[in-house]
Amino acid sequence: MTDANALDEAALAPYLEEHVPGFRGLKAIRKFNSGQSNPTYLLEAASGRYVLRAKPPGELLKSAHQVDREFRVMTALRKTAVPVPEMLHLASEDSPIGRMFYVMAFVDGRIFWDPALPELASNEERAAVSDAMNRVLAALHDVNVEAAGLSDFGKPGSYFERQLSRWTSQYRASETEKLPDMDRLIEWLEKHLVADDGLVSLVHGDYRLDNMIFAADRAEVAAVLDWELSTLGHPYADIAYQCMQWRLPHKSGFRGLAGIDRKALGLPTEEEYIVTYCQRRGIDGIDNWVFYLAFSFFRLAAICQGVYKRALDGNASNPEKARTYGEAVKLLSGLAARLIDEGR
Template identity: 65%
Template sequence: MEEPAFDMEALADELHELVPGFSGLHAIEKFNTGQSNPTYRVEADSGKYVLRAKPPGTLLKSAHQVDREYRVMQALADNNVPVPKVHGLSGEHSAIGRMYFVMELVEGRIFWDPALPGMTAEERAAIYDGMNDVLARLHRVDPEAAGLADFGRSGNYFARQIRRWSEQYLATKTDDLPDMDRLMDWLWEHLPDDDGRVSIVHGDFRLDNMIFSAHGETVLALIDWELSTLGHPLADLSYQCMQWRLPHASGFRGLGGLDLTELGIPSEEDYVARYSERSGIAVDNWPFCLAFSFFKLAAILQGVYKRSLDGNASNPERANEIGKAVPLLASMASEVISGKA
């Protein structure tokens, strides 16, 4: 669905009130990446900004909560986690007809290929280590001290997440996938007891949701906090570690089939061990965590695919491509739970 043109005069007036020091709106242009919340580059006399909004149209319940993204980034700004500085949050009835927030524009590099072509083995190792460090730092933040004690529900995080993504998968289901049906049953049957471990979790922690410095391995900003909540830290870790298993020769651009030693990229086992050392968190129930992460990603992509069929995707062409990946993810999860992977 094509988005309506913005009323630039009304938006300029609103941004002047919403963003400290804002003046002289020149242009607003949508970034062509991303599947979830439409994101725009804003240029003004006062500087360059990023505006992130809810998508237009009918939305799934609990999805696209940009106010939660705003809140968590605001809270983490003083907690040793690299996030963009946020400037202001609109209401639901804004100048563009939906809720949005404005944050600083962080200039740097985003890596879309986890194999990091064109880099040395030492550079790749440093980038992966930087990523590992950010994840451990995030999970060491005390939610209560950060003002986020109520950012998620109490109780078993995995149970809540399995219920949420099962409901959203079934609400957007377009084809019968026996592997997904078996996976949902298996996750409930093998649900571990709640161990009381609670961290701020990003929910979509991966390489291309980070902005790195123009030179070097420094992570300048961890972005796309739409799925953040309070939960189990191993959900974040296992979600990222799917990348080691997903095929490189696919739309996922995973690390599967690559010579990691030659590339200088740590093995999944070494990456997990380094995270555990940094965070102080023991890694257990790993097959369950991985199976859960494959399921969650499959459910997310099914929703993207359904929105593309409904004409409401942020990037329709890409949405159609990744919708076809849902059976692959379900199959890979089946291999994990059967002990074949």
């Protein structure tokens, strides 16, 4: 590898043998091409397979790419009903690669990239995968953060107010052109900000199908990945974000479910998925749904804008793909504008 994300194998090998329990004989490093935030690598060694996840190189936005937070939350969740890989080592900024990274155990299994699940043979299998996602999401939001040692993992209360401020600032910092739909969406969210209802839970921040590894032989989540955006927040942010993703065009880079007959595939409707989640958590329903969806569109658009700006600056994890994210911002803000106009 010759790009900015390449790792110095000669410098890394002795460090890993010293700091990762049982690690020996680094044979190869392969960068995963998926993901646009923290570059992630498969390490093949005589002692087995491992995964290394690092901060990207170059100048980074403040509060972004905090791999130490990922390491901490997954370490804590190992003792809960939320499946995560085993964390093995966290390296500081003065590591052999010159940036912070962590090493975790490799989890074998299946990753589904298309929410329509075309590789599964039956509607029953597709329904089971969807239900497994729902079950783990409810379990995540039921985690006792104090018992898990995460009571200081974020600021409790006023989650959407703080998140709106944070992502507006990050969007403005990475803005490359004026987009009327984004400006209108930000204004609408500020005007319709929901009152704080006191609900606080651990939230994933990017909860979607392809951030999970499923067992090879059954519809069971073996591990939830990519916890970079996790924090103490509002549980409805996670479920709205997941449902928002499914509203995206199926043929787009986001692989949504818009235009897909979910019933014909055995997949639940948005309403059915929400009802099942609420039943699992013992709640009656979710009010202000349009706000939560609109916020989810906005936050994802702000994230995509940051990826696009990093591509222009030359330090994106997957530069070629990252350059397409500028158009994604327009798609997301346009869909959000239609949502707030139609109210559903």
